Amino acid sequence: MKVRCGLARGQSPGCHREGPLLRPLPLWRQRSGGLTMDQPTPHDQTYHIPVMVPEVLSWLEPASQGWIVDCTYGGGGHSRALLDRYRAVRIVGIDRDPDAVDQAPDDPRLAVVEANYANIDEVLGRAEFPDRVEGILCDLGVSSHQLDTDGRGFSYHRAGSLDMRMGPDADRSAADLVNTADEQELMSIFKRYGEERHARAIAAAIVAQRPFHDTTDLATCVAGAVPAAARRGGHPARKVFQALRIAVNDELAGLTAFMDSAFERLATGGRIVMMAYHSLEDRIVKRAFVDRARACVCPPDLPVCVCGANPDFRILTPKAVRPTAAEIENNPRSRSAVLRCGERIL
Numbered sequence: 001m002k003v004r005c006g007l008a009r010g011q012s013p014g015c016h017r018e019g020p021l022l023r024p025l026p027l028w029r030q031r032s033g034g035l036t037m038d039q040p041t042p043h044d045q046t047y048h049i050p051v052m053v054p055e056v057l058s059w060l061e062p063a064s065q066g067w068i069v070d071c072t073y074g075g076g077g078h079s080r081a082l083l084d085r086y087r088a089v090r091i092v093g094i095d096r097d098p099d100a101v102d103q104a105p106d107d108p109r110l111a112v113v114e115a116n117y118a119n120i121d122e123v124l125g126r127a128e129f130p131d132r133v134e135g136i137l138c139d140l141g142v143s144s145h146q147l148d149t150d151g152r153g154f155s156y157h158r159a160g161s162l163d164m165r166m167g168p169d170a171d172r173s174a175a176d177l178v179n180t181a182d183e184q185e186l187m188s189i190f191k192r193y194g195e196e197r198h199a200r201a202i203a204a205a206i207v208a209q210r211p212f213h214d215t216t217d218l219a220t221c222v223a224g225a226v227p228a229a230a231r232r233g234g235h236p237a238r239k240v241f242q243a244l245r246i247a248v249n250d251e252l253a254g255l256t257a258f259m260d261s262a263f264e265r266l267a268t269g270g271r272i273v274m275m276a277y278h279s280l281e282d283r284i285v286k287r288a289f290v291d292r293a294r295a296c297v298c299p300p301d302l303p304v305c306v307c308g309a310n311p312d313f314r315i316l317t318p319k320a321v322r323p324t325a326a327e328i329e330n331n332p333r334s335r336s337a338v339l340r341c342g343e344r345i346l
């Protein structure tokens with residue numbers, strides 16, 4: 001685990017890092033000596049334009065005198081907005097991508113840790129952080145920096161290595177997956193994570209034409225495998241790339257594990273804000289909120305609750321919050337965002 005931090009719980013200012021990266025650097029980081037090639041300035045919006053900032057600030061206001069964990073630090077846009085608006089707040093940023101950690105600024109109220117948010121228990125187990133926090137923010141998915149960096153392999157528009165790992169904790173690249181998984185597994189990935197109607201034909205074409213090492217070759221193969229009509233509404237490789245990214249980074253299992261830990265890490269009165277960009281992610285968040293707010297553990301066939309459990313959580317957004325039309329116009333990548341917020345009440 002690597003930490004970039006300023007002042008936390010009586011420590012002296014400055015940065016420290018721990019733990020070497022044990023795996024070889026992927027190509028995109030080898031070429032840049034471990035850092036991104038064009039280093040963005042801290043909180044430069046070219047890294048990523050943060051989504052629904054006023055809404056996030058408002059839902060997290062009750063946490064503004066305490067600690068907030070920004071579980072998907074990225075370009076740090078949400079963290080910066082919180083630090084600028086709330087003078088007393090302290091933030092633990094988490095990101096599994098070393099590029100995100102490397103570009104975090106030195107700020108005495110901010111510590112950024114390279115980790116998977118599914119390991120939030122391990123991060124908050126560190127001596128310099130509190131066990132329970134007043135706010136948790138999770139802005140799921142990939143950053144514009146990840147999508148737009150040549151060699152990361154997230155975009156079918158950009159030629160380069162078929163990698164797609166958000167960070168070195170992911171075991172296999174998209175090329176490993178595409179070149180070794182059997183046809184059935186590929187089909188089920190495209191169906192499940194991409195809701196791709198032509199999953200079977202695409203999986204068959206990939207298996208017949210592999211190996212693939214390059215994004216463009218894979219995108220061309222996918223385009224050739226679908227009927228002409230399916231090539232009209234957007235690039236036919238979009239859903240396949242999204243599905244591979246979700247599989248490579250084990251995103252849904254990580255999110256499911258995270259939700260359980262996150263509730264436990266909220267202090268009484270603490271708020272959790274989750275922003276999802278994909279229906280499968282949002283479903284996991286919504287279900288976890290509903291289950292936690294219900295709390296009853298009686299068998300479903302009992303007519304009345306006999307377990308006497310008191311829910312320790314309430315949902316503050318009965319209807320999901322979405323970006324305004326003006327925000328979507330300014331930042332089209334915000335269009336699929338869905339925000340949900342809840343509060344720990346016991």
Ligand SMILES: C[S@@+](CC[C@H](N)C(=O)[O-])C[C@H]1O[C@@H](n2cnc3c(N)ncnc32)[C@H](O)[C@@H]1O
Nearest residue numbers: 050072074075076077078095096097116117139
């Ligand atoms: C949409 S971006 C966040 C952007 C950020 N809110 C901002 O304002 O710049 C998502 C970030 O979450 C990180 N991420 C995704 N899944 C993660 C996980 N399981 N653990 C830690 N970081 C993750 C990605 O590497 C990416 O940097």
